[in-house]
Amino acid sequence: MLRAGVCALAGIVATLAPLPATAAPAPQQTDPVKDLPLFMQLRELRKQNEWERALGAAREMLRQMEADPDARDYELRNRTEQLEIIRRIVAMPPDARAELAAADRLTDDFARAMGDARYEDAEAVARQQLEIRQRLLEPDHHDTATSMHLLGLVLRIRGEYAEAGSLLRASGEIYRTRLGPKAASVAMSRNALADLQAETGDYPAARESYREVIRIYRTYHPENDGPIARSMEAYSALLAREGRLHEAEIVLREALSLWQRDAPGHSRGRSGALGRLAGLLTAQGETARAEPVYHEAIRQTRAAATADHPNLAAALSDLAELREREGRHAETEDLRVEALQIRRAAFGVPHREVALSLADLASTRLHLGAPATADSLARAALAMMAATVGPRHPETIRMHRLRGRAALAQGALGDAARHLDSACERARDVWPDAHPELTEVLVDRARVAWARNDVPAAVQWLEAARDSHEGSRGTAGSAVHRATFQESPDVLLAAARLESGRREDAWAPVERYSGRILEETLRESGAARGPRITAEQLRAALRPDEACIGWIEAEPVPGRRASWAWVARADAPLRWVRLRATIENRALHDVAARYREALTAAGAWPFRVPLDANLVHLGMQIAAARMEPLAAHLNGVTSLRVVPSGIFLGIPVESLPIGGARTVGDRWAVSYVPSGTLLARLRARPAAPNPGRALLVGNPPFDGALPDLPASGEELQAVARSVPDAVILEGEDASEIALTEMAERGGLARFGTVHFATHALPDAHRPERSALALSARG
Numbered sequence: 001m002l003r004a005g006v007c008a009l010a011g012i013v014a015t016l017a018p019l020p021a022t023a024a025p026a027p028q029q030t031d032p033v034k035d036l037p038l039f040m041q042l043r044e045l046r047k048q049n050e051w052e053r054a055l056g057a058a059r060e061m062l063r064q065m066e067a068d069p070d071a072r073d074y075e076l077r078n079r080t081e082q083l084e085i086i087r088r089i090v091a092m093p094p095d096a097r098a099e100l101a102a103a104d105r106l107t108d109d110f111a112r113a114m115g116d117a118r119y120e121d122a123e124a125v126a127r128q129q130l131e132i133r134q135r136l137l138e139p140d141h142h143d144t145a146t147s148m149h150l151l152g153l154v155l156r157i158r159g160e161y162a163e164a165g166s167l168l169r170a171s172g173e174i175y176r177t178r179l180g181p182k183a184a185s186v187a188m189s190r191n192a193l194a195d196l197q198a199e200t201g202d203y204p205a206a207r208e209s210y211r212e213v214i215r216i217y218r219t220y221h222p223e224n225d226g227p228i229a230r231s232m233e234a235y236s237a238l239l240a241r242e243g244r245l246h247e248a249e250i251v252l253r254e255a256l257s258l259w260q261r262d263a264p265g266h267s268r269g270r271s272g273a274l275g276r277l278a279g280l281l282t283a284q285g286e287t288a289r290a291e292p293v294y295h296e297a298i299r300q301t302r303a304a305a306t307a308d309h310p311n312l313a314a315a316l317s318d319l320a321e322l323r324e325r326e327g328r329h330a331e332t333e334d335l336r337v338e339a340l341q342i343r344r345a346a347f348g349v350p351h352r353e354v355a356l357s358l359a360d361l362a363s364t365r366l367h368l369g370a371p372a373t374a375d376s377l378a379r380a381a382l383a384m385m386a387a388t389v390g391p392r393h394p395e396t397i398r399m400h401r402l403r404g405r406a407a408l409a410q411g412a413l414g415d416a417a418r419h420l421d422s423a424c425e426r427a428r429d430v431w432p433d434a435h436p437e438l439t440e441v442l443v444d445r446a447r448v449a450w451a452r453n454d455v456p457a458a459v460q461w462l463e464a465a466r467d468s469h470e471g472s473r474g475t476a477g478s479a480v481h482r483a484t485f486q487e488s489p490d491v492l493l494a495a496a497r498l499e500s501g502r503r504e505d506a507w508a509p510v511e512r513y514s515g516r517i518l519e520e521t522l523r524e525s526g527a528a529r530g531p532r533i534t535a536e537q538l539r540a541a542l543r544p545d546e547a548c549i550g551w552i553e554a555e556p557v558p559g560r561r562a563s564w565a566w567v568a569r570a571d572a573p574l575r576w577v578r579l580r581a582t583i584e585n586r587a588l589h590d591v592a593a594r595y596r597e598a599l600t601a602a603g604a605w606p607f608r609v610p611l612d613a614n615l616v617h618l619g620m621q622i623a624a625a626r627m628e629p630l631a632a633h634l635n636g637v638t639s640l641r642v643v644p645s646g647i648f649l650g651i652p653v654e655s656l657p658i659g660g661a662r663t664v665g666d667r668w669a670v671s672y673v674p675s676g677t678l679l680a681r682l683r684a685r686p687a688a689p690n691p692g693r694a695l696l697v698g699n700p701p702f703d704g705a706l707p708d709l710p711a712s713g714e715e716l717q718a719v720a721r722s723v724p725d726a727v728i729l730e731g732e733d734a735s736e737i738a739l740t741e742m743a744e745r746g747g748l749a750r751f752g753t754v755h756f757a758t759h760a761l762p763d764a765h766r767p768e769r770s771a772l773a774l775s776a777r778g
Helices: 002-016 038-047 051-067 073-090 094-115 119-136 142-157 161-179 184-199 203-220 225-241 245-259 266-283 287-304 310-325 329-347 352-367 371-389 394-410 413-430 436-451 455-473 479-484 490-499 507-513 516-525 535-541 585-603 613-626 628-633 676-684 711-722 736-744
Strands: 546-557 560-569 572-578 639-643 669-672 694-698 727-730 753-757
Touching: 038 051, 038 094, 051 073, 073 094, 073 142, 073 161, 094 119, 094 142, 119 142, 142 161, 142 184, 161 184, 184 203, 184 225, 203 225, 225 245, 225 266, 245 266, 266 287, 266 310, 287 310, 310 329, 310 352, 329 352, 352 371, 352 394, 371 394, 394 413, 394 436, 413 436, 436 455, 436 490, 436 546, 455 490, 490 507, 490 546, 490 560, 516 676, 535 560, 535 572, 535 676, 546 676, 560 628, 572 628, 585 613, 613 628, 694 711, 711 727, 711 753
Parallel strands: 546 639, 639 669, 694 727, 694 753
Antiparallel strands: 546 560, 560 572
16 A cells, blocks of 8 residues: 555655756846746745745736636635735745745755655654744644645655644645635545555545545546546555455556546556556456556556666566566566666665565565575665654564564574564554454464464464454455455464364364355355354254365465364264375375366366376375375265365365275265355255256357366266256356346246356465356357
8 A cells, every 4th residue: 555655645746846947047037937837936936935926926826717717616715715825924024924935945855855765854844844834824824734734744654653644634624624625635635644544454444535535536626637546546556455356456447547648747657557457467366467468567667768767667566576476486586686776776775665676576585495685685675664764664564574584484483573573563553453464464473483383372373363354354345355355364273273282272263264255245145144153063964974074274384284184973073183294295286286187188088088097196195195084084974075175176076086996986975065154054044945956057168268078968968867857058058148147037046956067267366266167158
């Protein structure tokens, strides 16, 4: 959010920047001010202590406004207020007028200091200007409000949120009272307050503020594309922070459409918005769509700026985010280094942008397995950030966290704990008790405790992280957003409780993270109420001949795994099974990926083929690591209800060889449920009106996008022979459009079973993007 806020701030500071130096006047020119536009004349005359001439310029501006038939009421009010301000100053003693002229000149000093990231100097200048104006002008004077606004801006950047918020609210109220609610100054002040609210985690208030800013600009100042677009970009960044990525993309595309208009300065805004759009696409997993957008942003930036312009560094950093997500860390490093070199040349040191580049490069070096170099870069980034924005700013807190992660990777656990403790302490001062970034710091602190073999302490840190996560996701919008905006700490918490011997407490976090998207969706629709079920309630929902099983895969410290499975049966207590390493974990994930690909390829064959020996070997390795340890607890069981996670996403458990030539499907009838809670609810609900009727969907054409599944048509026919009065949607009819239309007409309610025979497309990183592949032709 800070980056978006600084983008908005850049536009504000630009309006305050001093005029460029003019060439020496020709001998006959004695008054360079008179050739300037009236509003610039007024500004320069005030700074030159020529208040009588400034009064004349203000009168002329008001006269022209009154003669304009298209002038708006709030514009006339603004011009009238401006005239009254100067009239009162003209009546003051000469010494007071001179001091007020000096205060106006301080605005140029403030703009220069902000542009150079000399925030401490900018704060001193803003305080000096405010002191003069408060002493000589009324408390609710427009100029006093402007000084309060400027001081609030720089204090926000320095992390002094309490004082900044007070000043920004006070200045906004003065603007509203003196100029009316339609004035651009009101929107400008509210936008700065929205940035502060977003940075401190007050997302509901920030959303309301940004919407009000955009409404004021669009309704009363529609010609101001730049401020509207910058506010929309900041609003988009807030939505993205909350996990509402699709909404964020819509808002950002609207901002981009404003930047597309041909106007001075728009090319720079356009390339920046393109980079942010590419970042949003990357965050949504749309890397193929993001790639050309990144390159277009870089192309436009190069065309609009010099080769060493900071905007190019921002575009390169955006592309580096994509490369890092793709795991192409060597390319990421090259882009990070180039961005750092550009920013160092443009800004010098110390500078906030240079510190951010150092931190980005440190993070990449961590991914490349060079924690010592990463720590050196992170140390420089932390010192520079603290010097420019202060010790309590969110970016400084993030640098402490980065140093903690680098120290943990090196095994320097004391240093790791010290930096993460500092991050926790300051995060709690800046953010509310429930904030996604606080959650991340707490999880990292738990990892350090775990690395010290103090697992009970890790449990305490993770419980605090769980509370922060649960509290912050409640503000994240829709059900999908609440379930996916941040990785849940519950997996680590469940593993930590198991490792510390608290098996009776491990079920609750397991059930919280299982099937969370569907659970949130059902709650949002009113179809689900009440808490998640207990293990005893799950056991009560099971039949005597069936078991429900699931797995926990956690890596609390790099290279150190905590792997468990659970077995729930009606006739026995919940069993927790520690999974010993039969194969190195990274190798196991590689085996699972190869097995999944081999099954997909086999399913695409138009003819039946014998089992491939390599396929069997891969399946045996997975079964040995994850299924065979459970077999001793499944005696007498004929049906398995599987809660899939980790490596089992996209892998049919029933296909795994177990016990010689047999497979899991030979020994047990296998079905899948998102969570124990959803299984118990399904068992408790009334029977379907026609439980025997089934809708069978499958064998769609993929048009080369995926391998065809010709045997899935045989599967549909085989199922249809077992279910009377089945309805089949096959080929082009097996489409999302057909299912949607049927649902809208209430047709799906006629079926007790819906059976799909097609490709599943699981996404372990973004589960809400998992899908069933259907026909695009229908």
